[in-house]
Amino acid sequence: MYKILKNEELAPKIKLFEVYAPEMAEKAKPGQFIIVIVDEKGERVPLTIADYDAKKGTISFVFNEVGKSTKQLGLLKKGDSIWNITGPLGNPSEIKHFGRVLCVAGGVMIAPMRLQVKALRYAGNVVVTVVGARIKDLLFYEDEIKALSNEFYVATDDGSKGFKGLDFLKDVLAKEKFDRCVVMGPVVMMKNVSEITKPFGIPTVVTLTPIMVDGMGMCGVCRVTVDRKMMFGCVDGPEFDGHKVDFDGLIKRQRMFLPEERLSSLLWELHGGCRCGGK
Amino acid sequence: MEVAVVAESKSKPKIKKEAVPIPKQKPEERRHNFNEVALGYTEEQALEEANRCLQCPKPQCVTGCPVEIEIPAFIKLLREGKYEEAIAKIKEKNSLPAICGRVCPQEEQCQLKCVVGKVGEPVSIGRLERFLADWERERGFKVPEIAKPTGKKVAVIGAGPAGLTVAADLAKLGHKVVIFEALHLPGGVLVYGIPEFRLPKKIVQAEVDYIQRLGVELKCGFLVGRTYTIPELLKERGFDAVFIGTGAGLPAFMNVPGEDLGGIYSANEFLIRVNLMKSYAFPCYDTPIRIGKHVVVIGGGNVAMDSARSALRLGAEEVCIVYRRSREELPARKEEIENAEQEGIVCKFLAAPTRFIGDEKGWVKQMECICMELGPPDESGRRRPVPVKGSEFVMDTDTVIVAIGRTPNPIIQRTTEGLAVTKWGTIVVDENGKTSLEGVYAGGDIVTGEATVISAMGAGKKAARAIHEYLMKK
Numbered sequence: 245m246y247k248i249l250k251n252e253e254l255a256p257k258i259k260l261f262e263v264y265a266p267e268m269a270e271k272a273k274p275g276q277f278i279i280v281i282v283d284e285k286g287e288r289v290p291l292t293i294a295d296y297d298a299k300k301g302t303i304s305f306v307f308n309e310v311g312k313s314t315k316q317l318g319l320l321k322k323g324d325s326i327w328n329i330t331g332p333l334g335n336p337s338e339i340k341h342f343g344r345v346l347c348v349a350g351g352v353m354i355a356p357m358r359l360q361v362k363a364l365r366y367a368g369n370v371v372v373t374v375v376g377a378r379i380k381d382l383l384f385y386e387d388e389i390k391a392l393s394n395e396f397y398v399a400t401d402d403g404s405k406g407f408k409g410l411d412f413l414k415d416v417l418a419k420e421k422f423d424r425c426v427v428m429g430p431v432v433m434m435k436n437v438s439e440i441t442k443p444f445g446i447p448t449v450v451t452l453t454p455i456m457v458d459g460m461g462m463c464g465v466c467r468v469t470v471d472r473k474m475m476f477g478c479v480d481g482p483e484f485d486g487h488k489v490d491f492d493g494l495i496k497r498q499r500m501f502l503p504e505e506r507l508s509s510l511l512w513e514l515h516g517g518c519r520c521g522g523k
Numbered sequence: 524m525e526v527a528v529v530a531e532s533k534s535k536p537k538i539k540k541e542a543v544p545i546p547k548q549k550p551e552e553r554r555h556n557f558n559e560v561a562l563g564y565t566e567e568q569a570l571e572e573a574n575r576c577l578q579c580p581k582p583q584c585v586t587g588c589p590v591e592i593e594i595p596a597f598i599k600l601l602r603e604g605k606y607e608e609a610i611a612k613i614k615e616k617n618s619l620p621a622i623c624g625r626v627c628p629q630e631e632q633c634q635l636k637c638v639v640g641k642v643g644e645p646v647s648i649g650r651l652e653r654f655l656a657d658w659e660r661e662r663g664f665k666v667p668e669i670a671k672p673t674g675k676k677v678a679v680i681g682a683g684p685a686g687l688t689v690a691a692d693l694a695k696l697g698h699k700v701v702i703f704e705a706l707h708l709p710g711g712v713l714v715y716g717i718p719e720f721r722l723p724k725k726i727v728q729a730e731v732d733y734i735q736r737l738g739v740e741l742k743c744g745f746l747v748g749r750t751y752t753i754p755e756l757l758k759e760r761g762f763d764a765v766f767i768g769t770g771a772g773l774p775a776f777m778n779v780p781g782e783d784l785g786g787i788y789s790a791n792e793f794l795i796r797v798n799l800m801k802s803y804a805f806p807c808y809d810t811p812i813r814i815g816k817h818v819v820v821i822g823g824g825n826v827a828m829d830s831a832r833s834a835l836r837l838g839a840e841e842v843c844i845v846y847r848r849s850r851e852e853l854p855a856r857k858e859e860i861e862n863a864e865q866e867g868i869v870c871k872f873l874a875a876p877t878r879f880i881g882d883e884k885g886w887v888k889q890m891e892c893i894c895m896e897l898g899p900p901d902e903s904g905r906r907r908p909v910p911v912k913g914s915e916f917v918m919d920t921d922t923v924i925v926a927i928g929r930t931p932n933p934i935i936q937r938t939t940e941g942l943a944v945t946k947w948g949t950i951v952v953d954e955n956g957k958t959s960l961e962g963v964y965a966g967g968d969i970v971t972g973e974a975t976v977i978s979a980m981g982a983g984k985k986a987a988r989a990i991h992e993y994l995m996k997k
Contacts, residue, residue, distance in 0.1 A: 271750050279744075281707055287800060287809035288707075313809055328707040330744035457800065457810070460705055460746055461932060462715075462772040463792035467783055474776060474783070479934070493783055496885030500785040504811030511806050 245325040249302060254384035255377075257309040258352055259318050260294065261326075266301030268331050274359045275337030275451065275483055278305060279459045281328040282317050289313050290456045292428070292482075293332060294355035303331075306355035312508040333459050334482045338449075341368040343423035346446070347393075348410070348437050350376040350429025353451065354385050357428050361392045364426075370394045372422070374413070376433070380405035410436055417444045424449070427486060431495055438486030448486035452477045454494060455501065468494050540643025543572040545650050550865040554835050557719045557803055560862055561625070569654040573602045575639055576646045583636035584648060589981030590688075592616045594633060594648055601651060607665075610655040614667070618691035618734060619684065619980065621660060621726045624653025626717060627977045628856055660726070664733045670697030675994040678703060678762040680747045680935065683711020684976045685768035685967030687734055688983030689990070694737040696991050701762075702739060705746040708799065711770055712968075713976070715799040716791075718829050720836070721859075724798075748938035757962060763997060764962045764990050767950060768983065771968035772932040776925060777821070781879030786815060786887040790826045790926035797833050815921030816840040819890060821876060822926030823853045828860060830924040831868045839922070842868050847875040847895050847908040873897075875908065877915060879923065890918050929973050939963075947972060956986030957993075964990055 250262035268278065272293050279288045295304040309318040320326065337360060345364050349357030354375050364371050373393040377383045378401045390396040397416070398406030410433070417440070425448040427437045434450040441448045454466040454477040466477035469490035475481065546562040547553075553560050564572065576598045584594045592613055600609035613620045629649035637645035659665075675698045679686045682704035690700045708714050710727040735741060747753065756762045774789035776782055788796075793812070796802040800810035818839040820831040823846035831842045844863075846853065849872045853860060864870075873895045880889040894914035897906035931948040943951040943959035949972055950965040952958050958965050966982030968974055 267745070267750050285801075285808045312806075328744045330705065330707065330746060332749055333746065457792060457795050458706065458715075460772075460934065462774070463795050464774045464776065464789040465792045467776075469783060474778070493885070497783065497785065499884075500886075501811050501813065504805065504813065508806045508809060508811065 245327060246329045247325050248320055248322055250304070251320065251322045254306065254355070255382045257318075258306060258382065258384065259309065260304055260306045260355065261317075261320075262295075262302050262304040263326060263329065264301055265303050265329060265331075266298075268303050268329070269296045269301045270298045272296040272303055272332040273336035274339060274356070274363045276332035276334050277453075277459070277482060278303065278329050278331030279333065279456070280305070280317065280326060282313055282320075283327045286316070286327065287313055288457055288459060289317075290333075290453060290459050290478075292353065292356040292451065292453070293359070295359055304355075306352050308352045310509075311505050312512040315509065315512060330459070334478060335480075337363070337426075337483060339363045339367050344370045344372070344421065346413075346416070346422045346425040346441075347371055347373045348376070348413070348425065348427045348429070348433075349374070350433045351378075351382070353428035354383070354389070356451075357426075358385050358389050358392065360426060360428070361389055365392055372416070373397070374399055374410070376400065376406075376410065376429070378402065410440065413437065413440050417441065417446070422446045425486075427451070431491060431498060434486060435491035435495075438489070438491070442487050449483050450486040450489060451482050452484055452489070452494065453482065454497060468497075538575055538577070538639060538643070542575070542644040542647045543568045545647070547862075550862075550867070553720065554832075554866040557836055559723055560720050563657055564650055564654045566654075569601065569651055570604075572647050573598050573651055576602075577638055579638055583638060584633040584646075587633045587636035589632065589977050590616045590984050592633075592652075597655070598646070598648075598651060601655060606655060606658050610659045611665075611667075613652060613655060616984070617980065618688060619730045620652050621656035621730055622684070622713060622722060623977055623980070624649050624651075624656050625722050625726075626713075628975055630857065632977065660729050664729075664736065666733075666736050667695060669695055669737060672699070673697040673994065675699065675763045675997070676701070676761055677990060677994070678747075678756045678760075678765045679768065680753075680765065681705070681711055681768035681770060681967075681969075682709035682731070682741065682743075683768055683770050683967065683979065684713060685770075685969075685979040685983040685986075686711070686766065687731065688980040689766045689768065689964075689966070689987045690739045691734045691737055692984060692987035693990060694734070694739045696987075698991070698994060700739045702741045703745045703747050704741065704743045705769075706799065707744050709741055709743060711768075715795045716826065716829070718794070718798055718833050720832065721829065746934065748934040753935065753939045753942075753960070753963060763994055764964065766956075766983075766986055766990065767935055767958070767963065767965035767969055768967045768979070769932045769935055769969045770979075771929040771973040773930045774925070775928045775930060777876060777927060779876055779878050781881060781887070782925075784879050784881040784887040785885050786813065786921055787879060787923040787925065790820075790822070790830045790924055791929065793830055793924050794826070794833070797837070803833075803837055812837065813922070814839050817918075817920045818842045818922040818924065819918065819920040820844045820924045820926055822846065822928070823848065823855060824926065824928070825855045825859060826929075827924075827926035828855045828863050828868075830926050832863050832866060834922065834924065835866055835868060843918075844868060844870045845874050845876065845892065845918075846870060846872055848905060849873055849897060852897075852905045873908065874916075875910070880917075886921065887923055888919065888921060890920050890923060891915055892918060929968075931969050931972065935969075954985075955989035956982060957989060962993065
């Protein structure tokens with residue numbers, strides 16, 4: 245059982261949890277993820293680590309309340325416990341001095357991006373950061389990330405704040421040279437950014453969050469085609485070369501269980517939290 | 524040995540050639556539920572079967588048992604109605620009898636060597652073991668005597684059959700044992716791989732509880748290699764020895780076009796969803812599974828049979844096993860093949876997939892196969908399948924389960940410097956399970972590649988002896 249020390253709403257339906265997990269806190273590195281199981285009947289939900297503090301023995305993660313499991317998780321309060329957390333999992337990000345790095349983050353992945361920007365700055369890079377969301381109300385950590393970055397931009401899909409969409413990146417890239425681009429966010433966004441950086445020849449790293457079950461290389465559901473080879477998101481990743489990922493295949497695989505996820509979520513809402521759908 | 528048979532048959536009424544059949548759920552009922560197929564012997568049936576044992580003075584069955592259970596001795600005690608003593612006899616060598624009594628390939632081990640088997644059906648040793656284990660579990664376990672604490676601490680990586688065996692044996696010898704299990708529940712392949720209808724999870728849990736009552740500490744959700752590494756366990760975390768029992772968990776794929784389509788599962792994914800995550804009870808349990816009407820399972824081992832029978836129970840209209848060799852080469856246990864066929868699973872032999880064809884949503888709708896013929900035997904001793912040119916055909920399918928094998932899990936090897944590994948990724952050990960690193964031992968599928976529960980337990984027993992010796996000299 246993992247005790248929740250902090251429960252904070254960063255934006256509507258986007259929550260940050262800080263839990264006590266000293267062994268994980270001691271070992272976690274930027275880019276890694278954890279698997280959270282809310283209770284005995286829960287599924288294994290992979291979530292990127294948003295922060296860790298070895299001294300306090302805590303790790304943090306941010307999630308969007310979209311499906312049954314995240315909605316149920318979101319109901320937990322400070323002081324409650326999560327049934328099981330496994331981690332850290334996956335390979336840590338490559339953090340070193342690259343030169344000028346463009347960091348683009350969208351949605352809940354803005355949270356782990358803060359950690360990434362911090363580590364990249366610490367390694368001596370010049371970091372230009374873009375945070376994006378569908379609408380301005382879903383943005384968070386703007387001030388924190390701005391303070392960590394050398395340059396900072398905001399983008400929204402509807403243009404309610406900052407740039408409308410990510411097309412402005414072409415101008416940013418045309419103005420100045422970048423040595424690396426790090427993208428974390430929805431698959432469609434990572435695909436778009438990878439397409440933008442490709443003609444500029446900027447090595448682009450994307451963080452993939454395919455469907456997972458065990459998250460440690462056993463089930464193979466997280467398989468993704470990279471450079472025409474089959475890779476496992478959990479043990480070979482989660483970071484891959486954005487110019488080589490078959491995003492369209494990944495998008496199709498992400499939708500595999502949508503009908504079941506909708507059913508589960510609907511029953512959860514209809515029956516006020518009863519797990520058995522009223523059975 | 525033959526002399527013994529003659530002598531016995533003169534002094535006693537003739538031994539019945541047929542074994543007492545084990546009661547089972549009817550095929551037409553069981554294909555709709557996940558309850559256990561075999562129901563187990565009643566007391567009368569167990570006694571009748573036990574009476575078929577010849578009590579050979581030089582018992583061959585024991586030589587066929589990887590953990591050397593004194594089989595005639597426990598059968599004799601059973602015959603005398605001394606059930607408590609009989610199960611204690613088994614447990615001297617085997618801490619997981621309810622599991623072994625259900626999933627051991629007895630027909631290839633103890634029962635293969637049984638002298639009665641030379642004239643009729645061998646004594647059903649596995650079913651007798653199961654009877655005693657169930658008898659004891661229903662009445663509550665007795666914790667055996669545990670040696671005085673030695674002050675030594677052992678880390679066991681993986682709570683599967685090998686790890687649980689090592690842990691139980693070392694705990695009984697007075698060592699402090701901590702098991703690190705990466706999944707959220709203990710049991711390894713026993714809980715994620717073997718379906719409920721063959722091995723109920725509550726039985727695994729009961730045997731794990733017994734091992735915990737021996738003083739073993741269990742840490743689930745702890746992936747050694749990512750959290751602490753083996754060198755850290757030894758140098759910084761106060762462990763005196765480590766046992767690696769991480770198994771063969773990495774699924775093999777065929778590398779044919781279309782394998783990333785929706786509806787194509789590795790057997791591991793399929794079985795983990797169904798067994799470990801209980802997706803047969805979705806949406807009561809949160810992990811979903813999607814099963815179509817026409818399910819194809821590729822492969823011919825026990826994992827293929829388990830997958831096919833699970834798919835049937837999940838509501839598939841028809842389930843077809845596609846195997847590239849012929850019936851004679853099927854590696855699955857005969858009893859499980861029979862069970863599967865009785866339930867209505869069909870087999871298509873001498874065929875192998877060449878590509879998968881998807882619909883516009885990226886879901887599999889057809890599978891193209893090529894016919895095979897058998898050439899001379901390969902290194903596995905089975906006849907090698909050779910494709911027949913121009914024999915391609917197409918099958919309609921909306922769910923495919925790939926059950927063509929598993930390879931060793933690589934995380935420990937990648938994160939443990941100096942650990943000798945073969946080109947297949949298995950860990951190199953000596954005859955006692957000792958690896959190339961001091962104080963580090965390994966056993967089970969991580970050493971042999973995919974094998975059986977009981978062979979992993981046998982390796983665990985050997986390693987436990989070697990670890991004990993090492994610790995007492997240290």
